[in-house]
Amino acid sequence: MKYNIQIDKRVLDNYFCSDYFDKSQKIAKAINSKAIVTMQWFQRKDNSTVAGLEYIFEILRLSGLSNKLQIEAIEDGEVVNNLEPVLKITGKYKDFVHFEGLFDGILARATTVSTNIRTIKKAANGKAILNMNDRGDYFLNQQLDGYASYVGGVDTLVTPASTEVVAKLVAKPTGTLPHSLIALFDGDLIAALHEYKKQFPNNNLVALVDFNNDVITDSLKVANEFGKELFAVRIDTSVSIVDKSLQTLKEKDKELHGVNPTQVKMLRKALDENGFNHVKIIVSSGFDDKKIKYFEDEKTPVDIYGVGEFILSNKINFTGDLVMVNGIERSKVGRKNSSNNKLKKIIL
Structure with a gap:
C-alpha cells in the first residue's frame, strides 16, 4: 500500500462515535432495517484542498464493509467549492450510520491542514x-x-x-x-x-x-x-x-x-x-x-x-447528510442530493 495508515481499532467498537449515532445504529439493527440509503459529505468554503479520504477508505476496509457499500469519492488533493460533495456512500443505513460524525471530523482536520x-x-x-x-x-x-x-x-x-x-x-x-x-x-x-x-x-x-x-x-x-x-x-x-x-x-x-x-x-x-x-x-x-x-x-x-x-487556522468543517432512502430523495429542508463530476467509483 502507498500509505502507511494506522487506525485505532477502537473505531470499530464505536469508541469514537457520538452517542446519538451509536444509538441510531442500534435502533436500525433492532428493527432490522433493510433501507438502502445514500449519504454525502460536503463543506462550505471555496478552493478547499480535500484530504482525509484515504483514512476513511482504510476504516471502511477494516470494518469489513467493502463488499456491502457503494462508494464514490474524489481524490485527496482535489480542490472543491462550497457544497460540492467529496464522498458518497450507498448501502444499508445500519451498516455505516455510525461513521457519519467520525468521517466529518477526519475530513475537517485533514482538509483544514492541506488547504492552509x-x-x-x-x-x-x-x-x-x-x-x-x-x-x-x-x-x-x-x-x-x-x-x-x-x-x-x-x-x-x-x-x-x-x-x-x-x-x-x-x-x-x-x-x-x-x-x-x-x-x-x-x-x-x-x-x-x-x-x-x-x-x-x-x-x-x-x-x-x-x-x-x-x-x-x-x-x-x-x-x-x-x-x-x-x-x-x-x-x-x-x-x-x-x-x-x-x-x-x-x-x-x-x-x-x-x-x-x-x-x-x-x-x-x-x-x-x-x-x-x-x-x-x-x-x-x-x-x-x-x-x-x-x-x-x-x-x-x-x-x-x-x-x-x-x-x-481557518477551520473547515464538513457535514454528512442522508439524502436518499430506497432510491427516493429524502433529506432535511435545505439539503439535497448533489452531484460532482470529480466523484469516481472507489473499489476498496
Missing part, C-alpha cells in the same frame, strides 16, 4: 516550506497532519510521527537546533553547533542565530567558524523586539520588530560580502500566507519559510 498548506505554498512562490506544526496541537494528531501536509504540497516535516503515513514518499524528519540547546551551552552558539555536528555529522548544519538578538554578528561568527559546512542560518526574532542591527534605524509602524524584510536583506548582504553566498536563510516566527506574501512582494531573499500555527 497549499495557501502558504502558493504565497511562497515555489520556495521551500518547513512544516513546524508539531508544537501547535496534541501530539496524536501528527500522523494525520503530516499526511495532510503532504497532500497540500509540503513534505518537509519535523517528527517521525508526522512522516509515518508517507514515510516511503518523503525524506526523514529535519530541523534545526532550539534556543534551549544554546542556553545549555551557556549561550555559546559555536560550542553548541560543534557538538551538534559531532553527534549528527550527516545532517545539514543549521544555526539558529537570534539567541543574542544580534543576527548579523552571530551569523558571520558561525559562517567564519564552519565555512562551507554551514548549510543555513535561521532567524526567529520575537515580534516584541528589534534586532541589534536595526536599532539605529527609524520605524513608522513596528516594521522593524521581529523577523522582517530589512533584517533579512541586511543579513544576506553581509553574508555575500564576506564570501558566504552558499549559506541559506530560514525564517520563522508568526508566518502565515499574508506575512509570506509581504516578504515576497518585498523581494526578501528568504530560502525557506518555517510555518507552524497558521497551519491549523
Whole structure:
C-alpha cells in the first residue's frame, strides 16, 4: 500500500462515535432495517484542498464493509467549492450510520491542514516550506497532519510521527537546533553547533542565530567558524523586539520588530560580502500566507519559510447528510442530493 495508515481499532467498537449515532445504529439493527440509503459529505468554503479520504477508505476496509457499500469519492488533493460533495456512500443505513460524525471530523482536520498548506505554498512562490506544526496541537494528531501536509504540497516535516503515513514518499524528519540547546551551552552558539555536528555529522548544519538578538554578528561568527559546512542560518526574532542591527534605524509602524524584510536583506548582504553566498536563510516566527506574501512582494531573499500555527487556522468543517432512502430523495429542508463530476467509483 502507498500509505502507511494506522487506525485505532477502537473505531470499530464505536469508541469514537457520538452517542446519538451509536444509538441510531442500534435502533436500525433492532428493527432490522433493510433501507438502502445514500449519504454525502460536503463543506462550505471555496478552493478547499480535500484530504482525509484515504483514512476513511482504510476504516471502511477494516470494518469489513467493502463488499456491502457503494462508494464514490474524489481524490485527496482535489480542490472543491462550497457544497460540492467529496464522498458518497450507498448501502444499508445500519451498516455505516455510525461513521457519519467520525468521517466529518477526519475530513475537517485533514482538509483544514492541506488547504492552509497549499495557501502558504502558493504565497511562497515555489520556495521551500518547513512544516513546524508539531508544537501547535496534541501530539496524536501528527500522523494525520503530516499526511495532510503532504497532500497540500509540503513534505518537509519535523517528527517521525508526522512522516509515518508517507514515510516511503518523503525524506526523514529535519530541523534545526532550539534556543534551549544554546542556553545549555551557556549561550555559546559555536560550542553548541560543534557538538551538534559531532553527534549528527550527516545532517545539514543549521544555526539558529537570534539567541543574542544580534543576527548579523552571530551569523558571520558561525559562517567564519564552519565555512562551507554551514548549510543555513535561521532567524526567529520575537515580534516584541528589534534586532541589534536595526536599532539605529527609524520605524513608522513596528516594521522593524521581529523577523522582517530589512533584517533579512541586511543579513544576506553581509553574508555575500564576506564570501558566504552558499549559506541559506530560514525564517520563522508568526508566518502565515499574508506575512509570506509581504516578504515576497518585498523581494526578501528568504530560502525557506518555517510555518507552524497558521497551519491549523481557518477551520473547515464538513457535514454528512442522508439524502436518499430506497432510491427516493429524502433529506432535511435545505439539503439535497448533489452531484460532482470529480466523484469516481472507489473499489476498496
